[in-house]
Amino acid sequence: MIFSKTAISLVCVLLLLSVFMANLLKIIATDHNFYAENQSEGANFTSYLGEKYGKINDSPHNLIWFLQISDIHISIFRDPGRISQFQQFCDSTVKKIKPHIVLATGDLTDAKAKDNLGSSQVKTEWVYYYNIIKESGVTEHTTWLDIRGNHDNFNIRTLNAQENYFRNYSVQGSTNSRSYVHIVKHNGVSVAFLGIDACPEPGLRRPFNFIGILDAQEQQVIQRLKTVAESNADHIVWFGHYPTSCILPLQQDSEKIDVRQFMGNTKGSQVYVCGHLHSMGGMVPRMYTKHKKGYLELELGDWKDNRMFRLAAIDHGLFSFVDQKHNTWPLVLVTNPKHARFTLPGREPLQLMPQSSHIRILAFSDVKMESVKISFDNISWMKCKGTNKPLFVCLWLPHVFKAGVHKLYVSAVDEMGRKTDVEHLFSLDGSVVPFEIIPRILLMLDAGVVFQALFGTLIMINVLPLVILRLQKRPPKYRRKYGRQILRRVWLLSKIDRVFYPIVLYAIYLPLGPWAVGELIDGYIGAIFAWGILIKGSFIPEPFTYMYGSVQLMFVQIPLIVVLAHCLETRLFCQNIRSYQRLLKNLPFIFILSIQLLLAYFFWLEYGTLSFMFGPLRTWSVALSILLWYKTLTLPPELCRYLTRLNETPS
Structure with missing residues (x-):
């Protein structure tokens, strides 16, 4: 049979397309069973966590929560609301939620000229950032961990250059000018917050400052920090500005080491939180994925235009989070059972969920909480008890939900009548909820x-x-x-x-x-x-x-x-x-x-x-x-x- 050139060309194109799609799907696959590959190590670690934390009940112990804010972009040329509302965030929001840590993951200032194209550090913007944090007294109530983003590195010749205002006008800059680790041991939970500064040196003007680079020297620093974190904490929360897709591979002994592998090979790694991509202008508001090494990567929408922040918690070793728009109350986070999409086999004691006696919910508002109710059918409702606010608990029978994915409905009302409704998916048998494909592409490709x-x-x-x-x-x-x-x-x-x-x-x-x-x-x-x-x-x-x-x-x-x-x-x-x-x-x-x-x-x-x-x-x-x-x-x-x-x- 004689084939036409068009038919042969079409077959070739389809073949190339199929190979491309197969490779793409392999790269962005999130169903990789990390626990199966590391069964002995994972079982020992999660067994240790299970014995340490014991049964999940109505006790406020073994619980810690923290906040993240990213891409603040304080500017003297545009949108004064960024500054005034950031001040409100420090003055009110942080003090109401009372987190143990606040992570500020880069792009603290805008560093862009009035024409929006030129770029250089603007001292006045850094003074605004410094004064807001100082005058609000937020550091007296919590630990503020900030780190540089690419905008904070525009037009900086060296780390010690006078124009590197991060050193003098940030909270951590005077003691931790680049990557660092902070250990928190509170309420029975030990967490290492390990910040990665991937800003290249020297820092060019925009736009050639988009990709993060970890040179050999910074790699050695992070290796030491990793050792400290593993030795002193059960859980590691990595944070930085650049997503892993925007960080060049590390170089060690002439061999490329992927930063994702580096994080994944660290005992206790649960999550890497970052910013930088601004949720693609708000078009991808849920930019989350799970890497093949079994830990999460969560990009947070920006403060600059969308006024987003994140509440995250580690409750009996289970990591949970919710992203919220500023001044939207009540703020609700279900910590047990945790969301089925974000379970981490081999990295957290999931066996505690089907053995638990209580559903656990964190609920915050800038006024008194009136009530928190739950339902499994969205018809009959049970009221939760506020044992030690902001923790609300309710008895449940987990064996009823032992198979498949189920829905938990939460309704929280504060004394001003403001209401937040949450639909929470959970599973107790390992059933998973898939991640969206576009966030996986953005976070898992290079x-x-x-x-x-x-x-x-x-x-x-x-x-x-x-x-x-x-x-x-x-x-x-x-x-x-x-x-x-x-x-x-x-x-x-x-x-x-x-x-x-x-x-x-x-x-x-x-x-x-x-x-x-x-x-x-x-x-x-x-x-x-x-x-x-x-x-x-x-x-x-x-x-x-x-x-x-x-x-x-x-x-x-x-x-x-x-x-x-x-x-x-x-x-x-x-x-x-x-x-x-x-x-x-x-x-x-x-x-x-x-x-x-x-x-x-x-x-x-x-x-x-x-x-x-x-x-x-x-x-x-x-x-x-x-x-x-x-x-x-x-x-x-x-x-x-x-x-x-x-x-x-x-x-």
Whole structure:
């Protein structure tokens, strides 16, 4: 049987797509049985925790809770509500909830210029942060653990630079300038809060400060902190600014060590909490996953625009959490039975849930709580007893729910009549609730690899079609009329040496040559390449450069080929049109040129005049586009006749 080229191409595409999907699903799989692979170790550890904590009843013991806030972005140029409501959070919310720890996971200040593109540390913003915490007295009621984010590292030459205001205006900066561990032993629970500072050194201005980097020195620090944590605590809560998908692999003895493996191989690891991605502008509000090593990663929505914070608790070794919008009361967290989606076999004593005598709920409000009720059918309700507020308990019969996933309904009302209803899924036999797929992709893929793959794909799209079409002697065949016209135009364009070679050579240059040379940090000249950045005699492997170059390819270079092909048609077949019609024919190029000029202008605001002048990626490409457009519209008559004859060649 003879197969058509289209059928063979379709089969190849489907085969590649199936391989890609299989690999993707393998990477983001959350059903990996960590407990089965580490059964002996996990059983011993959870057995130890079970014996230590004993039966879950109505006692307030063996319970600790803490808060997280992230991406505050205190700014003197925009949204004063960030500052005033953050002050309210410190003055009121923290004091009402009375957590043992508050984690502030980076981007404490905005560090962006008034034009929203330039970036540098603004001392006034740090003074606001410092004064709010000091004047609120929040550190007298709880332990405040803050850590740097990428915005807190913009335009900082060294860790000891004067501009590194984190050292002097944060709570932890004077004693813990980078990664550190804090041990809490309270109410029968011992927890190590281990903060990871993955900010690169030196800290570039935006946007090339998106990916976290743990160098060899910081890796050694974290290794020591890990040993301290394992020796002094039963539970480890990791915290930092960057999600693990945005942290480059560690280097140890010339071998790459994945930070996820590093955390997962630590005894007692339960969760890594972070920020940075801002819940993708609020589009992915529940960015949670469980890694193959059996611990959770939870990205928290930002304070900047969404005013989110997180309440988390460890109750008899069981980790639970809820994300809440500021000034939304009552705040309710069910700690037993814990949510079925977030169970951690081998890392927490899940065997205590089916043996428990009471349902346990934390309920907070800025006024007195009136009542907390529970139901399993949303019809008949049982009132919970407030034994030691904020803990509310209620007797239950867990053996009734021994198989499958069940729903627990909670209704909490405060004395102002405000009501919060919670639908809580739980299981006692190991039945799980799956994680959403988009959060798994965002947290479990490697952002650097994705950026690099996208850039490489776009380079090939920019080059290969032109090369293939140039080698073809006849116009390409295509069934649909509009697609056939575009292919024929690009085919003709590929035959013009003065256009073909500059486009192809420019695309080949992008992965190899410098994109810009300029003052990337105040007082320091550096060079930006696709594969990283050279500055101060050091190399920063910043993968976000690939994404930056992908924008140029996607929105400028690839559309430019189609636009030039359209301009070629104007040159060959539209000689006798009127001037306004000729202008309309050139509108697509004017649009592409406008995008280029805008991108070049943004680059000038980000990195200054020197980078703008010596910038092949943004600035010089504008001149190249104008030159190619001019050459296309001013082809010599003999070349026009040659192309006209080619166009008349049958497909």
